[in-house]
Amino acid sequence: MHIILLSGGSGKRLWPLSNDIRSKQFIKIFKTPEGDYESMVQRVYRQIRKADPEASVTIAAPKAQISAIHNQLGQNVGISVEPCRRDTFPAIVLAAAYLHDMQGVGEEEAVVVCPVDPYVEDGYFQALKELGNQARLGEANLVLMGIEPTYPSEKYGYILPTGPEQTSFVSAFKEKPDAKTAAAYIARGALWNGGVFACKVGYLLKHARERFGFADYQRLYESYDSLPKISFDYAVVEKEPKIQVRRFYGAWKDIGTWNTLSEAMEENTVGNAILNDTCRNVHVLNELSVPVVCMGLENVVVSASPEGILVSDKGQSSYLKPIVDRIDQQVMFAEKSWGSYRVLDVGEESLTIKVTLNPGSRMNYHSHSRRDEVWTVVSGEGSAILDGVRREVKPGEVLTMEAGCRHTVIAATELRIIEVQLGREINVSDKQKHPMPEV
Amino acid sequence: MHIILLSGGSGKRLWPLSNDIRSKQFIKIFKTPEGDYESMVQRVYRQIRKADPEASVTIAAPKAQISAIHNQLGQNVGISVEPCRRDTFPAIVLAAAYLHDMQGVGEEEAVVVCPVDPYVEDGYFQALKELGNQARLGEANLVLMGIEPTYPSEKYGYILPTGPEQTSFVSAFKEKPDAKTAAAYIARGALWNGGVFACKVGYLLKHARERFGFADYQRLYESYDSLPKISFDYAVVEKEPKIQVRRFYGAWKDIGTWNTLSEAMEENTVGNAILNDTCRNVHVLNELSVPVVCMGLENVVVSASPEGILVSDKGQSSYLKPIVDRIDQQVMFAEKSWGSYRVLDVGEESLTIKVTLNPGSRMNYHSHSRRDEVWTVVSGEGSAILDGVRREVKPGEVLTMEAGCRHTVIAATELRIIEVQLGREINVSDKQKHPMPEV
Numbered sequence: 102m103h104i105i106l107l108s109g110g111s112g113k114r115l116w117p118l119s120n121d122i123r124s125k126q127f128i129k130i131f132k133t134p135e136g137d138y139e140s141m142v143q144r145v146y147r148q149i150r151k152a153d154p155e156a157s158v159t160i161a162a163p164k165a166q167i168s169a170i171h172n173q174l175g176q177n178v179g180i181s182v183e184p185c186r187r188d189t190f191p192a193i194v195l196a197a198a199y200l201h202d203m204q205g206v207g208e209e210e211a212v213v214v215c216p217v218d219p220y221v222e223d224g225y226f227q228a229l230k231e232l233g234n235q236a237r238l239g240e241a242n243l244v245l246m247g248i249e250p251t252y253p254s255e256k257y258g259y260i261l262p263t264g265p266e267q268t269s270f271v272s273a274f275k276e277k278p279d280a281k282t283a284a285a286y287i288a289r290g291a292l293w294n295g296g297v298f299a300c301k302v303g304y305l306l307k308h309a310r311e312r313f314g315f316a317d318y319q320r321l322y323e324s325y326d327s328l329p330k331i332s333f334d335y336a337v338v339e340k341e342p343k344i345q346v347r348r349f350y351g352a353w354k355d356i357g358t359w360n361t362l363s364e365a366m367e368e369n370t371v372g373n374a375i376l377n378d379t380c381r382n383v384h385v386l387n388e389l390s391v392p393v394v395c396m397g398l399e400n401v402v403v404s405a406s407p408e409g410i411l412v413s414d415k416g417q418s419s420y421l422k423p424i425v426d427r428i429d430q431q432v433m434f435a436e437k438s439w440g441s442y443r444v445l446d447v448g449e450e451s452l453t454i455k456v457t458l459n460p461g462s463r464m465n466y467h468s469h470s471r472r473d474e475v476w477t478v479v480s481g482e483g484s485a486i487l488d489g490v491r492r493e494v495k496p497g498e499v500l501t502m503e504a505g506c507r508h509t510v511i512a513a514t515e516l517r518i519i520e521v522q523l524g525r526e527i528n529v530s531d532k533q534k535h536p537m538p539e540v
Numbered sequence: 541m542h543i544i545l546l547s548g549g550s551g552k553r554l555w556p557l558s559n560d561i562r563s564k565q566f567i568k569i570f571k572t573p574e575g576d577y578e579s580m581v582q583r584v585y586r587q588i589r590k591a592d593p594e595a596s597v598t599i600a601a602p603k604a605q606i607s608a609i610h611n612q613l614g615q616n617v618g619i620s621v622e623p624c625r626r627d628t629f630p631a632i633v634l635a636a637a638y639l640h641d642m643q644g645v646g647e648e649e650a651v652v653v654c655p656v657d658p659y660v661e662d663g664y665f666q667a668l669k670e671l672g673n674q675a676r677l678g679e680a681n682l683v684l685m686g687i688e689p690t691y692p693s694e695k696y697g698y699i700l701p702t703g704p705e706q707t708s709f710v711s712a713f714k715e716k717p718d719a720k721t722a723a724a725y726i727a728r729g730a731l732w733n734g735g736v737f738a739c740k741v742g743y744l745l746k747h748a749r750e751r752f753g754f755a756d757y758q759r760l761y762e763s764y765d766s767l768p769k770i771s772f773d774y775a776v777v778e779k780e781p782k783i784q785v786r787r788f789y790g791a792w793k794d795i796g797t798w799n800t801l802s803e804a805m806e807e808n809t810v811g812n813a814i815l816n817d818t819c820r821n822v823h824v825l826n827e828l829s830v831p832v833v834c835m836g837l838e839n840v841v842v843s844a845s846p847e848g849i850l851v852s853d854k855g856q857s858s859y860l861k862p863i864v865d866r867i868d869q870q871v872m873f874a875e876k877s878w879g880s881y882r883v884l885d886v887g888e889e890s891l892t893i894k895v896t897l898n899p900g901s902r903m904n905y906h907s908h909s910r911r912d913e914v915w916t917v918v919s920g921e922g923s924a925i926l927d928g929v930r931r932e933v934k935p936g937e938v939l940t941m942e943a944g945c946r947h948t949v950i951a952a953t954e955l956r957i958i959e960v961q962l963g964r965e966i967n968v969s970d971k972q973k974h975p976m977p978e979v
Contacts, residue, residue, distance in 0.1 A: 116833070375863060379856055390886065391846070392867055394555070396860065397853030401837070407830070410844055412851050414836030417818055421835065424814060428831055445884040446894050446958065447829065450935065451918035453894070453958050455885050475938050477914045477960040479890035496889065497962045499914050501938055519885065519892050521916040521958050523936045 102153050102233045103206055103302075105181070105196045106145065106217040107189065108162035108170070114358055116425040117408035118386060122435050125356070126218045127169045130386060132367045141218045141356065143173050152226030157204065160217065161196040168438040172459070179204065184325045190312075190336040191328040195321045197305035202318035208303030211236040214333075215297045220354040220365045228349045229297070235268060236299035241345035243338065244299045245271065247292025249350045253283035256355075258294040262346050265290055271344040292346060295353060298338075308337055359384075359402045359411070359418035374403075382415070407433035407443055439464050439512070445519075452522040458483070458512035466509040466537045472524030474508075476500040481516035485509065491540040507535050541592050541672045542645055542741075544620070544635045545584065545656040546628065547601035547609070553797055555864040556847035557825060561874050564795070565657045566608045569825060571806045580657045580795065582612050591665030596643065599656065600635040607877040611898070618643065623764045629751075629775040630767040634760050636744035641757035647742025650675040653772075654736045659793040659804045667788045668736070674707060675738035680784035682777065683738045684710065686731025688789045692722035695794075697733040701785050704729055710783040731785060734792060737777075747776055798823075798841045798850070798857035813842075821854070846872035846882055878903050878951070884958075891961040897922070897951035905948040905976045911963030913947075915939040920955035924948065930979040946974050 112125035119125040129138040139147070142160075149156050159179035160170055163186060170180055181196035193214055200206040211233040219225065228246065235244045247260045259275040274294070275286055283291075309316035313328065321328075338344070356362050363384035369376065372387030379397045387393045388406040395403060402418060404411045408430070413421065433444040439462035446453040458464070458481075466486065476485075478498040485494050487508050494500070494510065502508050504524070510516065551564035558564040568577040578586070581599075588595050598618035599609055602625065609619055620635035632653055639645040650672040658664065667685065674683045686699045698714040713733070714725055722730075748755035752767065760767075777783070795801050802823035808815065811826030818836040826832045827845040834842060841857060843850045847869070852860065872883045878901040885892040897903070897920075905925065915924075917937040924933050926947050933939070933949065941947050943963070949955065 117830075375867070377856070377859065377863060379853070387849075389849075391556075391848040391869065391872065393849045393851065394860070394863055394867075395851045396863070397856030398840070398851060401851070403849075403851050405844075405849055409830040410826075410828075410832045410842075410849060412832065412834050412837060412840070412842050414818070417816070417836030420816065421833070424816060424833055424835070428814070428833075430830070433830065445892065448918050448956065451956075451958075453884065453892075453918070455892070473936055475916045475936075477916075477962075479887050479892070479960060479962065497912055497914075499938060499940055517887060517890075519890075519958070519960050521918060523916075523918065 102156045102230050103200060103210060103212045104149060104156055104158050104229065104233075105193065105200070105212055105214045106142075106158060106160045107192060107214065108142065108160050108166055108217040113425045114419070114422045115362060115404075116421060116428075117406040117411055118388065118404055120408050120432060120434075122165055122432055123169070124166065125362075127166070127173060127436070130362070130366065130371055131220075138371065140173055141220070142170070145217060145219065146174050146178070148221070148223055148226050149229075151223060153230055156230075157200075157206075159196055159200060159204075161192045169436045171438070172436060182322075184322065186330075187325060187328050188330045189333040190308075190331045191321075191325065193333050194305050194309035194313075194316065195318070195325065197302050198309065198316055198318035198321050201302055201306060206302055208301065208306065209237075210302050211299050212302050212305070213297070213299045216295075218356055219295065219297075220356045220361075222351050224351045225349065225353065228347070228351070229299075232297070232299040232347055235345065235347055236301060239301070241270065241343045242300060242304055243341055243344045244268075245338075245344060245346045246295055246297035247346040247348050248295045248353050249348060250283075250287050250291070250293050253280045253287055254293070255280055255283060259283065259286045259291040260294050260346050261286065261289060261291050262348075268345055268347045271346050274338070292348060293353075295349075295355070312336065359404065359413060359421070360415040363402050363415065372405075438462070442520075450523065450525055450527070452527050454520050454522070456518040456520050458510065458516040458518075460512055460515050463511040464509045466507055466535045468502075468505055468507045468533050468535065469522075469524075469531045470504055470533065471526045471528070471531050472522050473504055474502045475521045475523070476502070476510070477519045477521075479517045479519055481512060481514045483510060483512040483514070483516045485511070486538060486540055489538045489540060507538075509537070541595045541669050542639060542649060542651045543588060543595055543597050543668065543672075544632065544639070544651055544653045545581075545597060545599045546631060546653065547581065547599050547605055547656040552864045553858070553861045554801065554843075555860060555867075556845040556850055557827065557843055559847050559871060559873075561604055561871055562608070563605065564801075566605070566612060566875070569801070569805065569810055570659075577810065579612055580659070581609070584656060584658065585613050585617070587660070587662055587665050588668075590662060592669055595669075596639075596645075598635055598639060598643075600631045608875045610877070611875055621761075623761065625769075626764060626767050627769045628772040629747075629770045630760075630764065632772050633744050633748035633752075633755065634757070634764065636741050637748065637755055637757035637760050640741055640745060645741055647740065647745065648676075649741050650738050651741050651744070652736070652738045655734075657795055658734065658736075659795045659800075661790050663790045664788065664792065667786070667790070668738075671736070671738040671786055674784065674786055675740060678740070680709065680782045681739060681743055682780055682783045683707075684783060684785045685734055685736040686785040686787050687734045687792050688787060689722075689726050689730070689732050692719045692726055693732070694719055694722060698722065698725045698730040699733050699785050700725065700728060700730050701787075707784055707786045710785050713777070731787060732792075734788075734794070751775065798843065798852060798860070799854040802841050802854065811844075823854075877901070879954075881959075889962065889964055889966070891966050893959050893961070895957040895959050897949065897955040897957075899951055899953050899955075902950040903948045905946055905974045907941075907944055907946045907972050907974065908961075908963075908970045909943055909972065910965045910967070910970050911961050912943055913941045913962070914960045915941070915949075916958045916960075918956045918958055920951060920953045922949060922951040922953070922955045924950070925977060925979055928977045928979055946977075948976070 112119035374385035551558035620638040745755040813824035
């Protein structure tokens with residue numbers, strides 16, 4: 102099975118755990134069979150591998166997510182990097198071209214396209230495999246997954262099949278209806294549209310050629326920012342007469358709000374949290390080291406991270422995004438290709454951060470033109486290069502870099518540094534990259 | 541008027557704003573007429589000054605509070621320092637001896653004794669003054685303040701007066717009754733006991749002499765840890781036949797829980813907080829720089845500080861103390877004589893803190909035997925002394941001190957330093973003080 106996982110953008114609906122540069126799919130909140138915590142993307146990847154150890158997985162993701170994907174899934178996963186945001190049609194055809202041109206997948210082979218964040222049982226991935234098999238048969242140009250509705254939801258689009266069979270043709274699509282209309286659809290055998298489909302690779306490339314005039318990976322990648330922002334539904338599905346739908350009966354959750362996320366949590370708390378015995382249906386996700394204490398709450402979710410603190414009635418949590426959109430705040434935590442950083446203190450003309458480098462990783466060789474930096478190594482070992490001079494570093498080592506000083510650090514073990522930035526204009530964009538010197 | 545304010549100990553009932561070394565009376569949560577925020581102790585001190593600009597105020601407080609008291613009330617306030625905790629009788633007679641021996645207050649002069657944390661209108665302090673005047677008359681040995689009850693509370697002790705006059709003798713005391721009994725007391729004219737009384741200084745010294753054999757300040761201070769833990773009610777009030785009570789009719793609040801504290805807040809939020817329009821009767825006190833977002837909550841108080849986060853139904857908040865007693869955690873914020881510090885990061889063999897020195901203040905000249913320190917100055921100016929060598933410091937200055945290095949810093953302006961402590965055994969008790977060198 103070839104599978105493309107669509108990895109969406111910034112997920113403010115799960116603030117403060119997600120933010121502009123950290124999407125919800127990378128937050129580690131689900132308990133693994135071994136008792137560790139894994140993220141949505143790790144859970145889905147593990148489930149795919151279990152259903153089909155031979156599956157080739159490609160993640161269609163924006164540039165900003167590459168570090169997080171490699172940190173969480175390792176170096177071997179395929180990534181179709183979106184140079185900028187261009188909706189689902191460009192993202193899907195770019196990933197298809199990546200499969201075809203970079204991984205040698207033939208035009209007659211089937212590909213399954215699926216969001217990266219469904220919270221589902223293992224059987225779902227078996228169904229994806231069968232979706233791919235169905236697409237390869239070629240009875241239809243597109244094969245959708247139709248999820249058997251459990252209630253007349255107003256949140257989903259509906260697919261009307263021509264008959265009650267496991268696989269049938271699609272007679273119509275209906276956009277998010279009200280509950281009464283939804284119930285009428287369900288009475289006529291309608292299914293939820295979970296945004297999952299399979300088709301042949303060549304079918305996607307043909308559509309790219311028709312709309313853009315080309316379908317080769319290099320050209321799609323290079324001209325990506327000039328492609329139109331257009332959804333796959335609008336560009337392809339609505340115009341396609343030959344579509345089949347395959348029913349899926351199992352549990353399926355779309356984890357887009359704190360309410361649905363907390364339903365998927367196996368335990369009521371993740372992190373340092375204390376609930377007294379008068380709490381009912383309370384979930385706490387605490388990424389801070391200090392405790393969260395909850396008393397006498399009902400149907401409430403509490404989440405704390407370096408970005409902020411949310412306390413919300415579960416039903417209300419779906420209205421979070423517009424509130425968080427108004428918060429204009431420095432990013433307080435980020436994953437990078439070499440590890441992560443966390444802001445510890447924001448001063449008027451200073452910024453103190455904690456930098457954690459993964460073993461064997463290194464920063465770019467870089468300098469800043471408008472700030473000085475002081476590094477104090479607090480744990481681990483490695484070496485630093487300052488203006489071309491290499492030195493070993495260990496806990497207690499202090500490195501001072503005036504503006505203009507070219508510097509990097511290479512971690513032998515996991516390496517932690519307290520970095521104090523000093524200057525009148527401290528800004529993430531003040532960074533000049535230089536070629537790594539031979540020292 | 542001579543007034544002794546009893547400053548109680550650690551207030552875990554207002555965690556996370558109060559902790560083992562930071563009592564509730566020092567938290568700045570009340571809006572001043574000028575729009576700033578002031579603490580309970582600042583509010584009471586300001587109100588006393590307004591009622592009686594000539595009042596001499598002495599605060600009976602444990603050693604750990606001296607820095608906070610001077611930081612908040614200035615250097616001119618009198619402090620009777622309790623070398624250790626010994627309940628109210630030793631604390632009150634120590635303070636009376638301090639007034640008599642150190643401030644030359646005569647035995648015939650009256651003193652008013654009052655908790656440091658009542659949340660009251662200005663008229664209360666006028667009533668205190670009259671309480672002192674009444675005590676000076678000498679009709680009774682003790683004059684209590686009786687607060688006119690507004691409901692049959694089960695939280696307070698009751699005073700039964702002999703008559704309905706403004707000032708009358710006390711016929712009996714009743715400990716916290718149930719609501720029905722309380723209502724019966726109130727029908728008989730009973731008053732709440734707010735823990736406030738006035739008497740002559742000599743009366744307190746006489747009781748000290750009778751019980752301990754001495755009443756001079758120096759000896760009481762030096763033998764304080766051998767004095768019995770005994771309350772003033774038990775030692776004096778219960779045995780005294782000649783007690784008057786003076787009625788007080790105004791608003792009076794005992795701020796001991798989050799519920800009563802939030803009732804006293806003029807605005808629903810202090811600090812960075814966003815409440816959506818479905819919140820009802822929600823109060824937020826946020827000392828962190830990141831936002832607290834509340835949605836769809838009712839009758840809830842949220843408080844966030846470097847120590848932790850509390851989310852509690854207001855009624856439940858009175859059960860907080862036993863929960864917080866179980867939390868065993870490093871102190872994350874403290875006020876010191878020279879300013880304050882805040883823990884930014886706790887590593888396995890490192891601790892990063894932000895130190896803020898007040899203008900003109902200095903640390904002790906000290907060293908540590910089991911940790912190195914690295915200071916990076918991030919704002920302000922001053923000078924540092926390292927092993928007897930003085931140097932000027934300004935933002936960007938880095939000072940490294942190996943274990944054993946004697947050091948201090950003297951702030952010319954407000955001075956902020958990021959301090960990284962490094963070592964296997966980082967402990968506040970690892971501190972050796974040395975005489976300040978002449979450099």
